[in-house]
Amino acid sequence: MNEWRGKSNVQEAVAERGPERRDRPAVRSQPAVRLPNEARRLEALREYNLLDTLPEQVLDDLTTLASHICGTPISLISLIDKDRQWFKSRVGLSTSELPRDISFCGHTILQPHMFTVPDATQDERFADNPLVTGDLQIRFYAGMPLTSPEGHALGTLCVIDHKPRQLTPLQQESLQVLARQAMTQFELRRQMREVGESEARLRLALDAAQMGTFEWDMAHNRVTWSRGHEKLWGFKPGEFDGTFEAFTRRVHPDDLPGLNVEIARCLAARETFSSDFRVIWLDGTVHWIAARGEFSFDARGHPLRMRGAVLETTEQKRAEQALARRAQLASLRADVAQALTRAGEPRDIMQQISEALVMHLNAAFARVWTLNEAENTLELQASAGLYTNLNGLQSRVKMGEMKIGRIAQNRAAHLTNEVLHDPEISDPEWAKREGITAFAGYPLLVENRVMGVVALFCRSRLSQEILQELAHIADGLAQWILRKLAEEALHATQSQLEQYTHELEGRVAQRTADLKGMNEQLEAFVYSIAHDLRAPLRALIGYSQMLVEDHSADLDEDAKELLNRIQNSSGFMDKLVIDLLAYGRAASAEIELAPVSVQEQWEIALSQCATQIEQTNAQVETIGQLPTVRAHAATLGQCLANLLSNALKFIKAGAKPQVRFWSDDHGHYVRLWIADNGIGIAPEQKERVFRVFERLQSSRYPGTGIGLSIVRKGIERMGGKVGVESEPNKGSRFWIELPKTF
Numbered sequence: 001m002n003e004w005r006g007k008s009n010v011q012e013a014v015a016e017r018g019p020e021r022r023d024r025p026a027v028r029s030q031p032a033v034r035l036p037n038e039a040r041r042l043e044a045l046r047e048y049n050l051l052d053t054l055p056e057q058v059l060d061d062l063t064t065l066a067s068h069i070c071g072t073p074i075s076l077i078s079l080i081d082k083d084r085q086w087f088k089s090r091v092g093l094s095t096s097e098l099p100r101d102i103s104f105c106g107h108t109i110l111q112p113h114m115f116t117v118p119d120a121t122q123d124e125r126f127a128d129n130p131l132v133t134g135d136l137q138i139r140f141y142a143g144m145p146l147t148s149p150e151g152h153a154l155g156t157l158c159v160i161d162h163k164p165r166q167l168t169p170l171q172q173e174s175l176q177v178l179a180r181q182a183m184t185q186f187e188l189r190r191q192m193r194e195v196g197e198s199e200a201r202l203r204l205a206l207d208a209a210q211m212g213t214f215e216w217d218m219a220h221n222r223v224t225w226s227r228g229h230e231k232l233w234g235f236k237p238g239e240f241d242g243t244f245e246a247f248t249r250r251v252h253p254d255d256l257p258g259l260n261v262e263i264a265r266c267l268a269a270r271e272t273f274s275s276d277f278r279v280i281w282l283d284g285t286v287h288w289i290a291a292r293g294e295f296s297f298d299a300r301g302h303p304l305r306m307r308g309a310v311l312e313t314t315e316q317k318r319a320e321q322a323l324a325r326r327a328q329l330a331s332l333r334a335d336v337a338q339a340l341t342r343a344g345e346p347r348d349i350m351q352q353i354s355e356a357l358v359m360h361l362n363a364a365f366a367r368v369w370t371l372n373e374a375e376n377t378l379e380l381q382a383s384a385g386l387y388t389n390l391n392g393l394q395s396r397v398k399m400g401e402m403k404i405g406r407i408a409q410n411r412a413a414h415l416t417n418e419v420l421h422d423p424e425i426s427d428p429e430w431a432k433r434e435g436i437t438a439f440a441g442y443p444l445l446v447e448n449r450v451m452g453v454v455a456l457f458c459r460s461r462l463s464q465e466i467l468q469e470l471a472h473i474a475d476g477l478a479q480w481i482l483r484k485l486a487e488e489a490l491h492a493t494q495s496q497l498e499q500y501t502h503e504l505e506g507r508v509a510q511r512t513a514d515l516k517g518m519n520e521q522l523e524a525f526v527y528s529i530a531h532d533l534r535a536p537l538r539a540l541i542g543y544s545q546m547l548v549e550d551h552s553a554d555l556d557e558d559a560k561e562l563l564n565r566i567q568n569s570s571g572f573m574d575k576l577v578i579d580l581l582a583y584g585r586a587a588s589a590e591i592e593l594a595p596v597s598v599q600e601q602w603e604i605a606l607s608q609c610a611t612q613i614e615q616t617n618a619q620v621e622t623i624g625q626l627p628t629v630r631a632h633a634a635t636l637g638q639c640l641a642n643l644l645s646n647a648l649k650f651i652k653a654g655a656k657p658q659v660r661f662w663s664d665d666h667g668h669y670v671r672l673w674i675a676d677n678g679i680g681i682a683p684e685q686k687e688r689v690f691r692v693f694e695r696l697q698s699s700r701y702p703g704t705g706i707g708l709s710i711v712r713k714g715i716e717r718m719g720g721k722v723g724v725e726s727e728p729n730k731g732s733r734f735w736i737e738l739p740k741t742f
Contacts, residue, residue, distance in 0.1 A: 030124075030125050031100070031101035031102070031106065032103070032106035032107040032109075032110060033110065035109070035110065035153070037152070040152065041152045041153065041154075042081070042082055044148055044150060044152040044154065045079060045080075045081070045152070045154050045155075047190070048148075048154065048186055048189070048190050049189075049190070049193065050079055050088055050154075050186065050189075051079060051081060051086055052086065053088070055088075055089060056088075056089070056185075058185055059077055059088060059089040059182060059185060060089050060091075062077070062089070062157070062178050062181055062182050062185075063075040063076060063077055063089045063090065063091045063157070064091055065178060066091075066157060066159055066174075066175060066178050067091045067092065067159065069171055069174045069175070069178075069341070070142070070159040070167060070171045070174070070175060071161075071171075072092075072140070072159040072160055072161045073092045073160070073161060073162065074090075074091065074092035074093050074159065074160035074161070075090070075091040075092065075157075075158070075159045075160070076089070076090050076091070076093065076105075076156075076157070076158050076159075076160070077089040077090070077146070077155065077156075077157055077182055078103070078105045078143075078155045078156050078157075078158060079154055079155035080100060080103070080105055080106060080109055080153070080154070080155050080156075081100065082100070083099065083100050083101075084097045084098065084099060084100050085097060085098055085099075085100055085103045085105050085106065085155070088155075092160075098131070102129055102130055102131055103131075104117065104120075104126065104131070104138070104141045104143065104158070104160075105143055105155065105156040105158055107125070108143035108144070108145055108153075108156045108158065109145050109153035109154075109155065109156065110153075111145060112145070113144075113145075114142060114143065114144050114172060114175065114176065115141075115142070115143050115144075115145075115156075116141070116142045116143075116166075116167070117140065117141040117142075118140060118164055118165065118166055119139055119140065119164035120132045120138050120139055120140070120141065121139065121164075122164075126138075137162045138160055138161075138162070139161060139162055139163050139164045139165075140160065140161040140162075140163065140164055140165045140166075141158060141159075141160050142158060142159050142167050142172075142175065143156040143157065143158030143159075144156060144157050144158070144175055144176055144178075144179035145179075146179060146182055146183045146186065147183065148183070148186075148187075149187070154183075154186070156179075157175065157178055157179040157182050159175065169483075170341065170483075173476075173479075174337070174341050177333075177337040177341075180333070181330065181333070181334060181337075184326070184330040184333075185330075187326065188323065188326065188327060188330070191319065191322075191323045191326070192323065194319070195316065195319055195320060195323065198315075198316050198319065212225075212226060212229040212232050212309055212310035212311055212312075213225075213226045213229060213307075213308070213309050213310075214226065214229050214293075214307070214308060214309070214310065215305055215306070215307045216244065216293075216305055216306045216307075217304075217305050218303045218304060218305055218306065219304060219305075221243065221244050222242050222243065222244075223240075223242055223243065223244055223246075223247055224242065225240055225242075229310055232279075232287070232289060232310055232311075232312045233247075233250050233279055233281075233289075234250065234279070234280075234281030234282055234283070234285075234287070250279045250280060250281070251277060251278070251279055251280075252277065252278035252279065252280055252286065254278075255277040255278050256277075258275075258277070259275055259277050262275045266295065267295060267303055270295065270297070272292065272293070272294055273291070273292065273293040273294070273295065273306060273308065274291070274292050274293075275290075275291050276288060276289070276290050276291075276313065276317075277289055277291070286314075287312055287314045288312065288313045288314045288316070288317040289310050289311070289312060289313065290310065290311045290312075290313045291308060291309075291310045292308050292309055292310075293306040293307060293308025293309075294306065294307055294308060325463070325465060325466070326465075328360050328361075329360070329465065329466065329469045331360055332356055332357070332360035332361065332469065332473075333469065333472075333473075335352075335353075335356040335360070336353055336356055336473050336476065336477075337476075339352040339353050339356065340353075340476060340477070340480045346381070346481075346484050347381050347382065349480075350368045350370075350381045350382035350477075351381075351382040351383075351384065353368065353382065353454075353473075353477065354366040354367060354368055354382040354383060354384035354385075355384040357384070357454075357456050357473075358384045358385040358456070361456065361458060361462075361466060362458060362459060362460055363385055363456040363457060363458045363459075364385055364386050364434055364435075364436055364456075364457045364458060364459055365383065365384060365385030365386040365387050365456065365457055366383075366384050366385055366454070366455070366456035366457075367380060367382065367383045367384075367387075367394075367454070367455055367456070368380075368381050368382040368383075368452065368453075368454050368477070369381060369397065369404060369408075369452045369453045369454075370444075370451065370452035370481055371399075371408065371450050371451060371452050376398065376399050377396050377397065377398055377399070378396070378397040378398075378399065378404060378405060378408055378452060378453060379395070379396055380392075380394060380395045380396070380397075381452075385456075386434070399450075402426070403424045403425075403426070403441065404441065404453050404455060406424075407441045407442070407443050407453050407455070408443050408450050408452070408453050410443075411443050411445055411448060411450065412443065413440070413441060413442045413443065413471070413474075414439070414440075414441045415439070415440050415441075415462070415467060416438065416439050417437060417438045417461045417462060418437075419431045419436050419437055419438060419439050419457070420432060422439065425439070431457075434457075434459075435459045436457045436458070436459060437458060437459055437460055437461055438457070438458040438460065438461055438462045439455070439456070439457050439458070440455065440456055440458075440462055440467060440470055441453060441454070441455035441456075442454050442455070442470060442471060442474035443474075444474055444477055444478035444481060445475075445478055446478050446479060446482045449482075451477075451478045451481040451482055451485075452477075452478070452481060454470075454473070454474050454477060456470075591632040591635055591717060591718070592632065593630050593631060593632060593718060593719070594630070594631075594632075594633075595628050595629075595630060595741040596628065596629055596630070596631040596632070596633045596636055597626075597628050598626040598627055598628065598629060598636070598663065598670075598672060599625075599626040600633075601633060601636045601637040601640055602622065602626060602640055602661060604637045604640075604641070605637055605640040605641040605644050606620065606644070608637075608641045609641060609644050609645055609648060612645060612648045612649075613648060616648050616651070616656070616657050617656055617657075618648050618656065618657035618658070618659060619656065619657070619658045619659070620644075620659045620660075620661070621658075621659070621660045621661070622661050622662070623660055623661065623662035624662050624663065626661075626662075626663055626672075627663055627670050627740070628741050629670050629738040629739065629740065629741060630718075630719075630738065630739040630740065630741050631718045631720075631738050632714075632717075632718055635714040635717070635718060636714075636718070636738075638710065638714060639710070639711045639714045639715055639722075639736065640672075640674075640736075642707040642708065642710055642711050643674045643708075643711060643734050643736075644659065644661075644674060645707065646676075646707060646708070646734075647659045647674055647675075647676035647678065647732075647734075648676075649678075650676070650678040650679050650732075651676075651677070651678050651679070652678070652679060655677065657676065657677065657678070658676065658677045659674065659675070659676050660673070660674075660675045660676075661673065661674050661675075666737065668739060668740055669720075669737050669738065669739055669740060670737070670738055670739075670740055671735050671736070671737045672735065672736040672737075672738070673733055673734070673735050674733070674734050674735075675731065675732070675733040675734075676731050676732055676733075677731045678731050678732060679728070679729060680726045680727050680728040680729050680730050680731055680732055681724065681726040681727075681728070681732055682728050683727075686723075686724055686726065689708050689724065690708045690709060690711070690712045690722070691709060711736075715736055715737075715738070718738060719738070719739055720736060720737050720738040720739070721736075721737040722734070722735065722736050722737070723735055723737075
């Protein structure tokens with residue numbers, strides 16, 4: 001992954017913001033305000049002993065995971081010092097610290113939740129920030145505050161991108177989970193350091209004060225204790241009778257066998273005795289003791305005595321146990337979070353969560369049910385531990401029935417550390433036989449909507465800390481199930497939509513094919529009819545001409561007028577048939593596309609319209625060099641001739657036609673323009689002019705209304721387009737667009 005290395009550029013940008021740059025306007029970006037308890041927050045930060053320490057793989061793994069999940073090039077664990085932000089872990093950034101007054105993270109620690117900047121350039125707090133305008137080019141930022149158990153925001157886990165964006169809900173949830181993991185690691189680090197310091201103090205006290213010293217006369221089985229030693233065993237001064245049996249009576253019965261084995265082993269191996277065990281005071285309280293001792297032997301190797309010291313380590317053990325519990329819960333939280341963010345079958349993921357509960361909480365077994373809302377029934381989806389079979393009495397539980405059904409119906413957790421005395425437990429003998437002590441069952445709720453139930457039986461008591469973690473896991477699992485239900489519904493809708501789309505496309509394709517066939521048949525029919533009509537029309541024209549030439553003297557004026565009308569109508573009809581034949585050829589004739597010189601076809605069009613140009617005294621101008629296009633020569637020539645003829649025809653009375661012809665480059669296409677100074681076309685009529693038999697000026701200008709239809713059909717068959725730009729009384733500009741030749 002590329003790393004940004006522009007620290008010097010940031011420093012320069014910060015310098016430019018200083019008072020010496022009087023010529024620059026004031027920047028809009030604003031440093032974050034300081035917290036009211038800033039001094040205490042800084043003190044708490046230093047208590048963790050994190051600043052300026054070496055990288056740690058477990059934290060680097062979290063930033064790497066955040067970068068991968070959120071899809072960002074930069075991910076940081078940032079600690080906010082007095083005047084700087086220092087990066088304990090970083091991905092995609094080489095510098096180890098930046099000034100606090102330009103940091104985004106300084107704003108994040110003011111928030112109780114995630115702080116997001118979708119586009120820094122559009123945020124007045126950051127628009128002129130050097131991290132935005134400089135080489136780093138920050139556009140997107142999302143950060144979660146890393147808050148200590150005492151409520152102090154030490155820093156952030158943040159992700160950064162060079163382009164504006166948003167995190168998905170899943171990415172936001174994952175970033176929150178990773179932030180909690182980072183804070184858990186900080187806590188583990190602090191507590192491990194505190195435990196280490198505690199152990200050192202205890203060793204120093206033992207060495208310096210020799211508190212709790214003892215001597216065991218093994219030959220006479222007598223034990224001599226110091227007064228401090230008696231206190232550690234819960235005896236009053238002078239109450240201990242000095243016998244080894246009095247010593248062993250106070251040792252926890254679960255630890256005594258192991259203690260005796262260790263004593264025997266050290267005697268046999270002549271090693272220093274060292275053991276940690278529990279003692280039970282008369283008031284029933286349990287205390288941890290760390291004992292160390294050296295054996296002495298006579299000349300024959302028989303043990304004489306053991307001298308040593310003891311120290312109460314109850315607080316240390318409690319701290320170790322608390323640390324172990326937190327590590328255990330952190331591992332559970334991490335495994336559950338990883339399962340919920342992993343792709344896979346929902347049942348497999350719920351099975352992984354059940355197995356994590358069994359492994360990390362020493363549960364006898366754990367199960368997950370989901371609610372079938374249609375049947376109002378809880379269905380067993382996962383089971384780990386003693387029972388893994390999903391088929392059985394509790395595989396399908398009606399709402400309100402049995403303990404699991406009542407948990408769902410009441411929407412309330414059922415928790416107990418006294419399973420044998422719980423009336424909700426249906427088989428106390430089974431619980432006693434299996435050593436079951438505790439039960440925890442949680443409804444999986446999202447805004448009071450039941451998603452299912454998660455439950456587990458344990459062989460040890462469930463602390464309040466564990467119960468809180470289980471409640472958090474239940475909330476996360478409920479949200480995940482709701483999300484999966486939404487995904488399944490979306491997938492079903494998409495599948496149905498795809499099916500409908502496929503069916504619709506098939507219908508459209510069939511309808512299009514049918515219409516195309518009908519059009520082709522109609523065009524063939526029109527072509528055939530037009531071709532057959534020409535013979536009688538030509539005969540009619542010929543006979544009328546013969547009457548005019550041979551019998552004109554025998555006809556009166558009315559007959560001559562009628563004969564003239566016959567000739568004009570027959571001529572129009574013949575022109576119409578000719579245009580219909582041309583349209584039929586444009587629509588159905590086989591054409592082969594090849595490189596065609598526009599210049600040559602334009603000259604042919606000019607030749608075809610030469611008489612019309614001469615009669616109208618028109619001015620025709622060709623502008624620039626004309627290109628070569630991929631087309632059919634005869635079709636293109638016909639289209640150009642039709643457009644030129646129209647440009648010469650549709651002119652105001654008494655006006656002199658002025659026509660211009662040129663070409664433009666349009667990427668892979670060439671656009672040919674024919675512009676005139678004619679009567680123009682109203683905007684609402686632009687599409688009509690290309691329809692067959694459409695004549696907008698039928699009373700004033702002769703024509704069949706097919707010429708532009710021939711142009712459109714011919715151009716489209718060559719893979720091109722045709723259009724017009726026009727206003728009434730301002731002339732028209734017709735254009736043809738055809739592919740280039742390469």
